[in-house]
Structure formats: C-alpha cells, structure tokens
Amino acid sequence: MKYKNTKSNGFSQKGKNKSSINQDPFFDNESKKRRKIDYEEDNIESEDSEGYENEVVRGDSDASSGEEETADEKRKRFAMNKLEEIRELARKHKEEEEDDDDERDDREKEGERDSLVAKMLQQEQLEDSGRLRRVIASRVQKPETVDEFRVLVKHRQPVTAVALSDDDLKGFSASKDGSILHWDVNSGKGEKYLWPSHEVLKSHGAKDPQGRATKHSKHVLALAVSSDGRYLASGGLDRHIHLWDTRTREHIQAFPGHRGPVSCLTFRQGTSELFSGSFDRTVKIWNAEDRAYINTLFGHQSEILTIDSLRKERVLTVGRDRNMQLWKVPEESRLVFRAPASSLECCSFISNDEFLTGTDDGSIELWTVLRKKPVYIVKNAHALPASHNNFEQKDNGKITNGHLENRDHNPGSYHSSSAYSWVSSVSVCRGSDLAASGAGNGSVRLWGIESEAKNIRPLFDIPLVGFVNSLAFAKSGQFLVAGIGQEPRLGRWGRLPAARNGVAIQPLSLS
DSSP states (O other), X not given: OHHHHHHHHHHHHHHHHHHHHHHOXXXXXXXXXXXXXXXXXXXXXXXXXXXXXXXXXXXXXXXXXXXXXXXXXXXXXXXXXXXXXXXXXXXXXXXXXXXXXXXXXXXXXXXXXXXXXXXXXXXXXXXXXXXXXXXXXXXXXXXXXXXXXXXXXXXXXXXXXXXXXXXXXXXXXXXXXXXXXXXXXXXXOEEEOOOOOHHHHHHTTOOOOOTTOSSOOOOEEEEEEOTTSOEEEEEETTSOEEEEEXXXXXXXXXXXXXXXXXXXXXXXXXXXXXXXXXXXXXXXXXXXXXXXXXXXXXXXXXXXXXXXXXXXXXXXXXXXXXXXXXXXXXXXXXXXXXXXXXXXXXXXXXXXXXXXXXETTSOEEEEETTOSSOSEEEETTTOEETTOSSOOOOSTTOOOOOEETTBOOXXXXXXXXXXXXXXXXXXXXXXXXXXXXXXXXXXXXXXXXETTTTEEEEEEEEEOOSEEEEEEEOTTSSEEEEEEESSOTTOOSOOOTTXXXXXXXXXXXXX
16 A cells, blocks of 8 residues: 555656746756846847857757658648549549539538548548459450550560559569669650669668679669659669669668568558568568668568568568468468469469469469468469460460369360469459469460459450560559560570560550
C-alpha cells in the first residue's frame, strides 16, 4: 500500500514539477539580455543588442526552414489529393450525363457528386484489398493484326525489368547495360537516369565492391516504383539497392546489406515499404521514406528469383529451391508451397489468397493459400512447334491450347524442353481476373483466371519475338507493357538475333 501511494504521488508530483518549471523564470525561453533589449527605448541601440537580435532572427528562420512534414500530415495531404482527383472524375462524369439538365439545384448536384465519390472510393478500396475482383478477361477483345505489340522504347542490351506508375502515365525500364529509362506511356519520349560517381555513391551509403570487382557494376536486374510515384528502386549485380527520386531523376540513397546480386524488388502498395530478394537467399525489408533498414527474412535454400506484394504486409517469393513462400511479416511466420517437379521462375499475386506462377518446364500454375500444391496446372503453356526454328509467329495470332493437365489437347506436335519455352514472366492486372505470361517462344499469352472453378482459361496469343523478361499491366487494364531482349534476364543460355531490345506496348480493347 505504501508503494502504491508512493507511485501515485510520483505521478502527481511529476505534474506539479511540470507546472512549476513552466512558471520558473529560469526556464523561460527568453534570456535576461533579450528582455532587457525589448524594454530599452527605440532610439537607444547598441552593437551587442543588434548582433543578438540578428542572431535570434537567423535562428528562427533556420528552425522554420528545417521543419518537416509529419507522417500524419503527409497521409492527410495524400488523402486530400486523392479525394480531389476522384471528385474531378465524378464531376466530369456528371457533366457528361447532365449536359442538357442545367435547371437542377446546385446543392442537389453537389450531393450526388459526393455520393458518387463515396461509391468510387469504396469500390477502389474493395478492389485494392482483394475483396472485389474486376471482371476484365471476358471483356478483352481479340487483338487485330494492326494492334500487335509495338516497340515504344529502345535499349542497347536486353531489357531486364519494366515498371509502371499507379496513374498509368509513366513507365520505367532497365537493361543489362545499366541504363535506366523514365518514359511517357503515350509518346514514348524517355529520359535517362545518370549514375553518380563512385565518391557520390559512397556518400549515399554504398560499400566498396566485394570480390574481384574493382568498381560497382551497373547491370540492373530489378525495378520497383512506389505507389505515390516518388521513389524508384533498382537492384542488380553490385549487391546494392539504389533509390532514385523520380521527380529529379537523381540518386538519393544506396542500401548495402545483401551478399549476392539483388534479383527482385517490390513496394508494398500504398506505402514506402520496400522488399528485396537476392541470390544470397534472403529477403530484406527497407523504408524508402526514412532511408532505413528494417528486417531480414530467412527461409529459402537457394537463389530468390521473383518477389511480389499487395497492400497487406505479406510477401510472395519464388526461388530455385522449387519453393514458393508466403511471408506474413507482422506474425513473423511463413507458408511454404512446393512445386511438383520443376523450378519456379516467376510469381504474382492474384489476390491475398491466390497466386500465379510460371516454371522452367513451361507450365503456368494456379495456387491458393489453402493448399500446398497447385490447384490447376497448364503444361506447355508456351510450347514451341517442332517445325519452328526461327521462332516467328505464322498463324496470325491463333493459339494452341498446349497441354492442360486437367484436359488433354494433344500436345504431340509441340515441345517445351528448350529454354525458349521457359515461362520467364507472369503478371496479373491488379484486382482483376486478367493475367499474362511471357517466354521466348515468340508470343505473349493472355489468360482468364476463374477462381470459383479453379481454372485458367487461355484467351489470346499476341506475337512478340524475343525473350519476354518482364511484364506489367496498366492498372486500368487498357494496355500491357513487356520488356524484351535477345537474351534471358538472368543469363545467356539462349539468343534470338531477330529480337529487338526494348519495351513493347500492347493496347487492349475492352468491350
């Protein structure tokens, strides 16, 4: 009891001390000298008082200029900007519908706009959280021959990664020669990111090259852009994650820590949290806003090849150990999914509970969080006709269904044993049932994901010569971007001289 009284008295005494400190002139921010100057007459000025006043003013200006926006203020600003964008969309929508109705009350119109804004926000939140899926696959119209992929951006060497901003207006691409390009989706006009000098890299946190390397390699393997479009992250053979400011295209930070090449990167949606996967078999977590390292995740027994994440604090990775792992970061736990008989090359979230993978034997696999094995497998998804030696499309976009494990479609005239039929990239249009996969067989294939039936339905085959090393859907589903090259992303076990190194774009028409 005595201890309890002492403790409670301590809290109350703390409050008394606080009030007495506020009243004590010793703790007053204004010094005696300052108060003396304030009380002096205006026509009496000394050199000391002038110097002191100038110093105070200078200190105040420095303090005000050093004030930074808090996290809450930043979130509020982003929310207000997003709200204004949606209000503008709702306003345009209403204006198109009611051009001929100008007699309605302005307040009634404003109320309808606000209700439309609320519906749009709710719809977007449901789609982002994965609880609502847009039906796009059934609306995609078959591309005509004039709507084939066209090369939008050219690179000197094979493209290894592409990324799109959330507003579908800007794109980013990287290649084996170390070049990183920032380009406009509509015009294709691009700007190149310039690598800083070795001294600047060291000042930004980069460590000296390890092993026999004498300088930092600029070979880029992975790209990721934050949801707000402010940060671009790149990783490659130099074992560092490099952070760039997309507004100025300047290098702002280098994150060391990986002991092998950085093979994959992803930002968690709506945040500045960055996940990186490496050949050193680890996943590391970073914060781009704070320029800080957070944690390391261990579990893979071989090189990590691809990584993906949505809005939840979950990360999906695949590696050469034939494992796909779903990391639950807050719970510090993971789920391990084992591929049947092949190495997984790429992966993508469909929703929080469904995933899509591609393998080195040419298979596309559909997974759910409730089963440790695929619920549906499409074998020979990118099979090569035995008669095709130049890997060029000759059937006007008409596809063969290959061999579906669940339904046999006579794959006798096709083979997928070569590296040209490895599924090197898969992508899912966020919050929808539309997916795409790429290989080196001369085409990109579109798929419809039927979750309730646990089925993958082939849609169309779009001709594209080259190794499809990376794919990215527009958030609106109106176009697909592919990073292509004459060689695969992670090696040189195949070569297609007829291919063009660059970024190709395919418009998608929705009915």
